[in-house]
Amino acid sequence: MKNERLSVRTCLLLILLLMGTMLLCVCVGSVFIPPLDTCTALWNTLWGLEVPAGISRNIILNIRLPRVLNVALVGAALSLSGAAMQGLLRNPLADGSTLGVSSGASLGAVAALAFGVTIPGSAYGGTMLMAMVCAFLSLLLILFLAYALDKSLATNSIILIGVIFSMFASSVISLIISFAGEKVRSITFWTMGSLSGTGYAHTRILFMAMVLCGGVILRCSRELNAFAIGEDNARHIGVNVRRVKLIVLVAVSVLIGISVSVSGSIGFVGLVVPHMTRMLAGPNHRRLLPASMFFGAIFLLLADLAARTVLSPIELPIGVITSLVGAAAFVAIFYHSRKAG
């Protein structure tokens, strides 16, 4: 229907904003690279041309660019999942981790780190694989429990089981940590989230997940609008409530599972970014979902930039930045909007 989608102008603006942020993030770091050099390097590589000597091709293409792409994709995935869950469960406090899948993924990764599960030839392969497997197993377990409790997949039972499962997974993680000995440092660092050292292999997986699951979620915009207004109302206007719920939950879980397996658990993005976006774009998911993706990517890019520059050469865990900045920004915006409205 008319004027439900984002206007072309807004879309272009968001794309430009995202590109600008990505460029900034590639240029700024321990070594500053002039934006023009970055553009030249990217342009020439894209068309298979020789990159002029004097431009740090290695830093741009092999270190910063993959990381920036991964950060943007993870930010978009977390934020999109959060927006979808807040609509589906009709609860502004929900996010991608409400279902418990991110805790499951964390558990898998922590177990991999603690017990030294590795895949030969890839430093993070074992962690990632275990995180994905555990994310998937958690999803199966949570859905099985929710079904066993209540065949109609009632929202309240999903939230309850998700929260309880998260607590369970957290306590198992704590248990593993208390026996982990000298590995505690790497585990703790991972649970706070970091995208340092991620490469193009991660980008490919994230991109594929984003196209598939993100596409599925975006296609459910109308259904999510109906859910956000009320589940009974959704059923009454002809939405296949159970099927849509299952589809969205699985899509969100896959996105979250893969994101967590790449970046560790990064809090707050999925909760706060959709909130802020809703204040700007309104609650209609046809605008909210795509806008959340852009803002999620931009937010996490800036957080990652801060994480690696503020106390350089020490790199902070990105999850610390998102929660610090996110909480402060959220409180400020929330109070401001309450006063204004």
Add this chain to the structure above:
Amino acid sequence: MKHMLKGNSVTVRYGSHTAVDDLSFTLEQGQWLMLVGPNGAGKSTLIEAIAQGVPYTGRIELEGRDARAYKPAQLARKVGVLSQRHSVNYAYTVEEVVQLGRYAHTRRLFGGGDDEGEERVEQALERTGLNGMRRASVLTLSGGELQRVFLAQLFAQAPQVLLLDEPANHLDLVYQKQIFSIIREWLAQPGRAVLSVVHDLSLARAYGTHAVLMHHGRCVSQGPLDGVLTPENLQQVYGMDVYGWMQSLLKKWQAP
């Protein structure tokens, strides 16, 4: 003639509690069937069963076909439901909520395909007097206005049967009358029927054509309004003289 809606031995159980017990009914074109009875008689549960919202035994037929065989969107094109209360969490506009009524009429895969959608939405906004507040956030509306928004959504959905679950229960008299008058106007077109739960017997008397009187999930009496809402029946169900009370209240609906 095929019945628009027909229930045969409909039974709904919640655990050991039987909410609707072996109830049969029919609804024909042009009828406004009032479900009446005391609290806990199973009226709302019956509405939910017809809308396929709760599991039931027995058979409910919609235009001669088992209602269970309808897909959700197919069912929504035939039957629309208006609930008693709506709580909204997000700041959707009135127009957005009403537009969602067209959901069952749009093709799944590529959206669109709903040629008369916009016109229907306009008509629905017009009919419910919401034209002036189409851009308003539903969070800012009063209970009566919100109920009109969902009624407009229902009109946009364009079903043939309306199921109303105490649509005006918590509203002021003026709004109650407004809502019921709008629905009566809607019913005047051929090929339509209304089934509604009402608490207020005088309201049932003023707007209904037929009634089903329920008590503890069972049907006590059904048929044309006059034959159902008799002093004897009401005395039996409510255990007090609600007939006289109903008669005295009836005037309020007939005032200009």
